[in-house]
Amino acid sequence: MLLLSRSKGLPPNDYANVQHILHGREFRAEELPLSEKVIKDCVKKGYVAVRSGIVPLNESVLDLLTDRKKWLCARCGNRDQETFATCTCGRCRKNCIYCRHCLTMGIVRSCTKLVTWCGPEPALHHRFIHQNGPLCVWDGTLSDEQSAAAKALNQALECGKSFLVWAVTGSGKTEMIYPAIERQLKNGRRVVLATPRTDVVRELLPRMRAAFPDVPISGLYAGSEESNADAPLVVSTAHQLIRYSNCFDCIFIDEVDAFPYHFDRMLEFAIRKAARPGAPIAYLSATPPADLKNDYLSGKLCGVMLARRYHGHPLPEPQFRWIGNWLKLIRKGQLPSLLCEWLRAKMGQKRQMFVFVSSVTLSRDLTELLQRAGFSGTAGVHAEDPHRHAKVSDFRKGKINILVTTTILERGVTVPGVEVCVVGADDPVFDDRALVQISGRVGRSAEFPSGDIIFFHNGKTMAMVRARKQIEQMNQNGGFR
Amino acid sequence: MHCLFCGADQPEMLTFRSLLRAADSPGFCRSCRDRLALIGSQNSCQLCGRDLLLLDSGTVHGHICNDCMQWKKSGRNGLYERNHAVYQYNAFIKDVLNQFKFRGDSVLACGFANEMKRSFRRIRKEQRLKWQSGFIRSSGDYIVVPIPLSMKRLAERGFNQAEVLAETLGMPIINALIRVRHEPKQSKKNRRERLIVRDTPFRLENEYASLILGKNVLLIDDIYTTGATMRLAAYALSKGNPLKVDSLTLIHA
Ligand SMILES: [Zn+2]
Ligand SMILES: [Zn+2]
Ligand SMILES: [Zn+2]
Ligand SMILES: [Zn+2]
Numbered sequence: 001m002l003l004l005s006r007s008k009g010l011p012p013n014d015y016a017n018v019q020h021i022l023h024g025r026e027f028r029a030e031e032l033p034l035s036e037k038v039i040k041d042c043v044k045k046g047y048v049a050v051r052s053g054i055v056p057l058n059e060s061v062l063d064l065l066t067d068r069k070k071w072l073c074a075r076c077g078n079r080d081q082e083t084f085a086t087c088t089c090g091r092c093r094k095n096c097i098y099c100r101h102c103l104t105m106g107i108v109r110s111c112t113k114l115v116t117w118c119g120p121e122p123a124l125h126h127r128f129i130h131q132n133g134p135l136c137v138w139d140g141t142l143s144d145e146q147s148a149a150a151k152a153l154n155q156a157l158e159c160g161k162s163f164l165v166w167a168v169t170g171s172g173k174t175e176m177i178y179p180a181i182e183r184q185l186k187n188g189r190r191v192v193l194a195t196p197r198t199d200v201v202r203e204l205l206p207r208m209r210a211a212f213p214d215v216p217i218s219g220l221y222a223g224s225e226e227s228n229a230d231a232p233l234v235v236s237t238a239h240q241l242i243r244y245s246n247c248f249d250c251i252f253i254d255e256v257d258a259f260p261y262h263f264d265r266m267l268e269f270a271i272r273k274a275a276r277p278g279a280p281i282a283y284l285s286a287t288p289p290a291d292l293k294n295d296y297l298s299g300k301l302c303g304v305m306l307a308r309r310y311h312g313h314p315l316p317e318p319q320f321r322w323i324g325n326w327l328k329l330i331r332k333g334q335l336p337s338l339l340c341e342w343l344r345a346k347m348g349q350k351r352q353m354f355v356f357v358s359s360v361t362l363s364r365d366l367t368e369l370l371q372r373a374g375f376s377g378t379a380g381v382h383a384e385d386p387h388r389h390a391k392v393s394d395f396r397k398g399k400i401n402i403l404v405t406t407t408i409l410e411r412g413v414t415v416p417g418v419e420v421c422v423v424g425a426d427d428p429v430f431d432d433r434a435l436v437q438i439s440g441r442v443g444r445s446a447e448f449p450s451g452d453i454i455f456f457h458n459g460k461t462m463a464m465v466r467a468r469k470q471i472e473q474m475n476q477n478g479g480f481r
Numbered sequence: 482m483h484c485l486f487c488g489a490d491q492p493e494m495l496t497f498r499s500l501l502r503a504a505d506s507p508g509f510c511r512s513c514r515d516r517l518a519l520i521g522s523q524n525s526c527q528l529c530g531r532d533l534l535l536l537d538s539g540t541v542h543g544h545i546c547n548d549c550m551q552w553k554k555s556g557r558n559g560l561y562e563r564n565h566a567v568y569q570y571n572a573f574i575k576d577v578l579n580q581f582k583f584r585g586d587s588v589l590a591c592g593f594a595n596e597m598k599r600s601f602r603r604i605r606k607e608q609r610l611k612w613q614s615g616f617i618r619s620s621g622d623y624i625v626v627p628i629p630l631s632m633k634r635l636a637e638r639g640f641n642q643a644e645v646l647a648e649t650l651g652m653p654i655i656n657a658l659i660r661v662r663h664e665p666k667q668s669k670k671n672r673r674e675r676l677i678v679r680d681t682p683f684r685l686e687n688e689y690a691s692l693i694l695g696k697n698v699l700l701i702d703d704i705y706t707t708g709a710t711m712r713l714a715a716y717a718l719s720k721g722n723p724l725k726v727d728s729l730t731l732i733h734a
């Protein structure tokens with residue numbers, strides 16, 4: 001196919017090419033730019049390992065006795081039998097099992113071969129080891145609290161220990177990990193910063209590139225073009241890590257709690273597969289999931305808690321406002337009057353607003369109602385909106401005043417001076433973590449350290465109360481009461 | 482039971498009908514089904530099966546659409562008579578088709594099985610009625626022939642979506658056609674080029690020629706776009722002297 005379809009044996013250079021493509025990665029044979037012959041040659045020489053994509057899984061004696069066949073997807077780790085299906089396969093002409101769980105990454109069937117490098121290791125990324133000057137050119141300064149946390153993180157990772165950074169929203173987590181990333185890169189290690197969502201990758205990538213201008217950085221998200229597969233620093237959604245194997249020496253997981261269902265097993269599997277054995281993991285979160293929280297509190301997991309934002313101001317605390325049956329009102333084409341009043345007041349102060357709602361339909365309906373009520377510069381976004389990135393960027397530029405959004409913008413998107421309300425905060429979609437994250441959008445910049453966060457509701461929920469309590473607790477820990 | 486497409490739990494009420502349905506037959510949830518645009522057989526073009534309610538009534542001539550009038554005039558129909566389609570194309574089915582055809586999620590065909598079967602039953606019934614009233618010579622049942630992919634395309638895609646859809650009918654499938662090549666992407670050709678049926682990419686598999694002799698053939702495909710593919714396939718089949726060729730597609734574009 002590409003480059004390598006020569007008839008006679010391979011000159012050593014071609015191994016280098018295969019190594020370059022396959023080291024630290026695992027691909028389906030059909031997505032490789034290598035011919036079958038080259039792969040076979042490499043397998044014979046012991047440089048390349050090939051395994052089946054779908055393997056039988058017999059967990060217990062009972063399964064063997066009942067003869068119910070069970071399957072495991074070797075690529076994504078899926079073992080939920082309901083997400084396997086059979087197809088009349090056009091390649092092997094048999095009935096093939098395939099995994100529906102990781103279908104978006106290209107189909108894995110029983111006859112699919114997964115290919116990885118198992119030959120000699122390539123040379124380390126030595127080029128930063130002898131560099132004397134700093135790699136990180138970020139010229140901001142860390143607060144005392146941040147510096148202490150950054151130092152503890154750096155030390156833990158140096159000793160190969162995992163670490164939890166439990167920091168309030170807007171605490172400046174990203175800047176805190178710069179020293180640790182620099183240390184790891186200078187040790188010749190490969191580092192990945194994994195996050196749950198495409199939006200977060202798109203927000204982090206330019207910041208990382210600005211902070212580390214001399215380091216090749218690869219950004220991976222659905223639809224991104226992979227430019228630099230063996231970059232020493234990778235910023236990626238966890239999904240995209242599925243094509244890595246035994247690759248990274250150090251892993252940062254940003255917003256660890258934001259993974260769907262708090263860390264889908266497939267994503268956990270993908271991250272573990274992408275990591276080298278024993279690679280330490282740094283978890284960053286404002287609202288860590290229970291297991292991490294418990295491990296930290298019981299001392300099993302090292303970590304640090306930051307209760308103050310980097311600018312030293314307290315977190316804005318949510319206010320509850322009852323607006324009656326908001327769903328019925330909006331369906332009837334009416335705007336809740338308290339919401340109108342609040343938006344008008346904020347428009348008067350020339351502020352920008354996020355309005356969070358629970359569903360795509362609601363976002364459409366409310367956007368239309370607001371536009372009709374004369375709120376100029378109102379737009380709505382949701383996960384499948386093709387213009388979503390353009391709208392967010394227009395909002396940043398100040399071209400949009402009110403952005404009506406589903407929970408997709410609950411984290412990662414930082415716009416200075418924005419004020420926030422949730423319309424229908426009592427909807428079950430909004431759990432306490434989501435509400436804490438949403439509240440965390442407000443007052444993040446030193447220039448505008450405060451602002452409103454309003455929960456419009458038709459009856460307080462436990463989630464609302466817990467979210468407010470958590471924020472108050474953090475402020476208390478931060479010494480504000 | 483989860484919805485085959487969106488994965489939502491299906492909290493469907495236990496009704497007599499749902500009890501009758503095989504417990505493990507997977508399908509789409511109510512909300513996914515509501516987003517599919519079923520074509521009512523009363524309102525469909527009698528030649529291509531499209532939903533006539535979506536057309537300007539000026540462009541319809543007694544239950545036949547403009548495109549089909551063009552085909553009639555062209556004199557290139559040969560043994561090909563008509564198409565039946567289950568759904569009209571829309572944004573939702575585009576997503577489903579994308580996952581089914583291009584990502585290879587062939588199990589989605591199960592979600593279409595009921596409607597495909599229902600259409601097939603209707604087609605057979607119409608056939609029987611015509612025969613009983615003496616309009617046609619044969620009551621003979623249909624031979625089901627999926628539109629094939631070329632070997633190259635089959636290797637790329639890993640399965641033939643038309644064959645998987647044909648399987649939902651529960652009839653023996655006769656792979657009577659082979660596709661010698663894949664013509665350049667349809668969109669690149671203009672209409673006139675597409676109408677030249679003599680230049681068919683399909684070939685009748687010799688060993689199956691006897692099976693279709695004097696029979697009715699029902700071609701199966703995922704989508705009916707211009708109707709050119711069907712005519713090209715019917716032209717190749719005509720070497721085996723079938724009685725006539727009809728087709729059933731999941732979608733009318
Ligand atoms: Zn899988
Ligand atoms: Zn196969
Ligand atoms: Zn569904
Ligand atoms: Zn027609």
